Amino acid sequence: MIVLLGTYTALVTPFKGGRLDEQALEKLLDHQLAGGADGIVPCATTGESPTVRPEEWTYIMKAAISKCRGKALVFAYTGSNDTEDTKRRTCEAEKLGVDGALIVTPYYNKPTQEGLYQHFKAVAAATKLPIMLYNVPGRTGVSLDPKTVARLAEIENISAIKEASGSLDQVTAIIRLCGDRLTVFSGDDSLTLPMLAVGARGVVSVAANIAPKDTAEMVRLFLSGDVEGARRIHHKLFPLIKALFVETSPGPAKYGLSLMGLCGPELRMPLVDVAESTKVLMREELKSYGLI
Numbered sequence: 001m002i003v004l005l006g007t008y009t010a011l012v013t014p015f016k017g018g019r020l021d022e023q024a025l026e027k028l029l030d031h032q033l034a035g036g037a038d039g040i041v042p043c044a045t046t047g048e049s050p051t052v053r054p055e056e057w058t059y060i061m062k063a064a065i066s067k068c069r070g071k072a073l074v075f076a077y078t079g080s081n082d083t084e085d086t087k088r089r090t091c092e093a094e095k096l097g098v099d100g101a102l103i104v105t106p107y108y109n110k111p112t113q114e115g116l117y118q119h120f121k122a123v124a125a126a127t128k129l130p131i132m133l134y135n136v137p138g139r140t141g142v143s144l145d146p147k148t149v150a151r152l153a154e155i156e157n158i159s160a161i162k163e164a165s166g167s168l169d170q171v172t173a174i175i176r177l178c179g180d181r182l183t184v185f186s187g188d189d190s191l192t193l194p195m196l197a198v199g200a201r202g203v204v205s206v207a208a209n210i211a212p213k214d215t216a217e218m219v220r221l222f223l224s225g226d227v228e229g230a231r232r233i234h235h236k237l238f239p240l241i242k243a244l245f246v247e248t249s250p251g252p253a254k255y256g257l258s259l260m261g262l263c264g265p266e267l268r269m270p271l272v273d274v275a276e277s278t279k280v281l282m283r284e285e286l287k288s289y290g291l292i
Helices: 022-035 054-068 083-096 113-125 146-152 168-181 189-197 212-223 227-244 251-259 276-289
Strands: 006-010 039-041 073-077 100-104 131-135 158-163 183-186 202-205
Touching: 006 212, 022 054, 022 212, 054 073, 054 083, 073 083, 083 100, 083 113, 100 158, 113 131, 113 146, 131 146, 146 168, 158 168, 168 183, 168 189, 183 189, 189 202, 189 212, 189 227, 202 212, 212 227, 227 251, 227 276, 251 276
Parallel strands: 006 039, 006 202, 039 073, 073 100, 100 131, 131 158, 158 183, 183 202
Antiparallel strands: none
């Protein structure tokens, strides 16, 4: 069984002229591997999952698997608000050879806690892949209760959760109820260090698109016992992290990556170009950080 901990980058999806930018994808993957990312999560929220075409999803997964083999894990985003579709996408990802699947709580249809449990149970039964639950109520309108998470942790291949509720109480409750049966990953960059302090073991990070080395090092330092070293990096990263979320992600991240020459800033509608004030802020933060 693979060990799940460390820094997993929620990779942006690069576009150019309305199409997937395959050359930029290679650059982005190389940037992550050079920065020491432990895992890559393509085509998730930060990867503009709602607007990635099926054939693009397949290409991106194959490219990530090929590039990362033996260097970093690849967790495919396979979630949707349709259980059968989620099962199908997860099985497809398994056939491609990914290391695991990130599966979001079903959005819009607002299932009950029992509905959430049955959804994830059904998906887990359809695959042998390790599953990382994804709780992001600000995007989906529903939240996994810690007691529901504890029930799901009894299922053998439900191995982790990306917790993006923004609540340390929620994280603490999950860890108290699940213990070592489930690995908690921060889903909020600004809360990664506090979450590690209460027992999380890593992060699925937006900021790692821009600063993979420091993000990964912060987590490694904390897990190795160097709390002060991790704290120093947290404070260094903090202004950059806040800038990345002044508008809907991944707009600021993509603009920052364009300044670094790694991909263009193009987004797919209904997301649109970031405001001029955001561009100014991102340029200032990247200069201050020494990235441009």
